Amino acid sequence: MAPSLTGWSVKPREENRFSDPRARYSGLMLDPAADLAGLFQAVVDIESVSGNEAALADAVEQALRPYRHLEVSRQGNVVVARTDLGRPQRVVIAGHLDTVPLAGNLPSRREVRAGEPVLTGRGSVDMKGGVAVQIALAAALDQPRHDLCWLFYDNEEVAADKNGLGRLAAADPAQLAADFAILMEPTAGLVEGGCQGSLRVVLETAGRSAHAARSWLGRNAIHGLGPALAVLSSYSGREIDVDGLPYREGLNAVRVAGGLAGNVIPDKASLEVNYRFAPDKTLAEAEAYVRSLFPGYALRVVDAAPPARPGLGSPLAADFLAAVGQPARPKYGWTDVARFAALGVPAVNFGPGDPNLAHTDDEFAPLSQVTACRDALADWLAP
Ligand SMILES: [Zn+2]
Numbered sequence: 001m002a003p004s005l006t007g008w009s010v011k012p013r014e015e016n017r018f019s020d021p022r023a024r025y026s027g028l029m030l031d032p033a034a035d036l037a038g039l040f041q042a043v044v045d046i047e048s049v050s051g052n053e054a055a056l057a058d059a060v061e062q063a064l065r066p067y068r069h070l071e072v073s074r075q076g077n078v079v080v081a082r083t084d085l086g087r088p089q090r091v092v093i094a095g096h097l098d099t100v101p102l103a104g105n106l107p108s109r110r111e112v113r114a115g116e117p118v119l120t121g122r123g124s125v126d127m128k129g130g131v132a133v134q135i136a137l138a139a140a141l142d143q144p145r146h147d148l149c150w151l152f153y154d155n156e157e158v159a160a161d162k163n164g165l166g167r168l169a170a171a172d173p174a175q176l177a178a179d180f181a182i183l184m185e186p187t188a189g190l191v192e193g194g195c196q197g198s199l200r201v202v203l204e205t206a207g208r209s210a211h212a213a214r215s216w217l218g219r220n221a222i223h224g225l226g227p228a229l230a231v232l233s234s235y236s237g238r239e240i241d242v243d244g245l246p247y248r249e250g251l252n253a254v255r256v257a258g259g260l261a262g263n264v265i266p267d268k269a270s271l272e273v274n275y276r277f278a279p280d281k282t283l284a285e286a287e288a289y290v291r292s293l294f295p296g297y298a299l300r301v302v303d304a305a306p307p308a309r310p311g312l313g314s315p316l317a318a319d320f321l322a323a324v325g326q327p328a329r330p331k332y333g334w335t336d337v338a339r340f341a342a343l344g345v346p347a348v349n350f351g352p353g354d355p356n357l358a359h360t361d362d363e364f365a366p367l368s369q370v371t372a373c374r375d376a377l378a379d380w381l382a383p
Helices: 021-026 036-045 054-064 126-139 163-169 214-217 223-234 281-295 315-324 337-342 368-380
Strands: 072-074 078-082 091-097 109-113 117-122 147-153 179-181 197-206 237-241 246-249 251-259 269-278 298-305 345-349 365-366
Touching: 036 126, 054 078, 054 126, 054 147, 072 163, 072 214, 078 163, 091 109, 091 126, 091 163, 109 223, 109 298, 117 368, 126 147, 126 163, 126 368, 163 337, 163 368, 179 315, 179 337, 197 223, 214 251, 223 251, 223 269, 269 281, 281 298, 315 337, 315 368
Parallel strands: 091 147, 091 179, 179 345
Antiparallel strands: 072 078, 078 147, 109 117, 117 365, 197 269, 197 298, 237 246, 251 269
16 A cells, blocks of 8 residues: 555644644644544644653543553553454554653644655654554554554653663563564664664773872873773774674763862773674673773673664564565664563564654654554554
């Protein structure tokens, strides 16, 4: 089916609100059966910076509760809507409700850029286009080919221990049990397999403080970082093929600290290093590799997120990839596909919006991509 452009006309946003006057005034109701452009815009306009997802979670829950083919449950600001049609296989389709903080970029605006209708505003790329598609399809697909679990969760953009999907995986892993998972993170409508892992370590050096006028009496801890910085500046990232996808790696200083005053030889310094690695390694292997690069340094791991292999070999993933009809790409960055991979569920990223625009102040998504993602999923899941 060719992408339908129905509803993607460009009008001032007031004219694009739902006809239900309550929606106009509260701004907090979502109609899954509304045209997708209006639904997308309404989702974007319910502000949901991490920690403030309740209004959007309420709206999603209220929008899906009336549909008899869905069993809707709510845990905190996680909303789960499941079908139970006795199908032999189950697919989880997940998206996070939260965004990074606003930058004067709400409410959203419809514009035409490079001849194409787009929606601007915080979350328009990451990842409310995907959330709008989830809401629309959860309601519309009452006889899907596979049983479905639609998952909407909070706190993806902040520390991992707050992540709603992680909390659900710990508290009720049966909800995530599936044969395949699709995470609707922005991929510009392509299938992105797996994800990189991320390791952050802090290197610490110790010296001896002294008056800067008599520096020979001390030992400068900042200078002690020199060899580590030399390793970093001469590092060139590998490109590694994993299951047919090329993953690039990066090793970078991301923070440096040290120094007490302008006339004191510092006795402490630290350097934070972030390693983004391909999914051919485990976290433990990544840590061993980083330690091997900085012999002699006291090194502390401060954050570790495991990678996920692309998982494109699973039958449902291959079938989905064929349905989308585009070659898969590797995922640069860490996403929650790793949580599914850790549970043994093959998972891919697939959603509207250019991932390079995620978290930028001027994020915007072409409306045609949102429609195309909906149509691709609807076709694949048709009975
Ligand atoms: Zn995201």
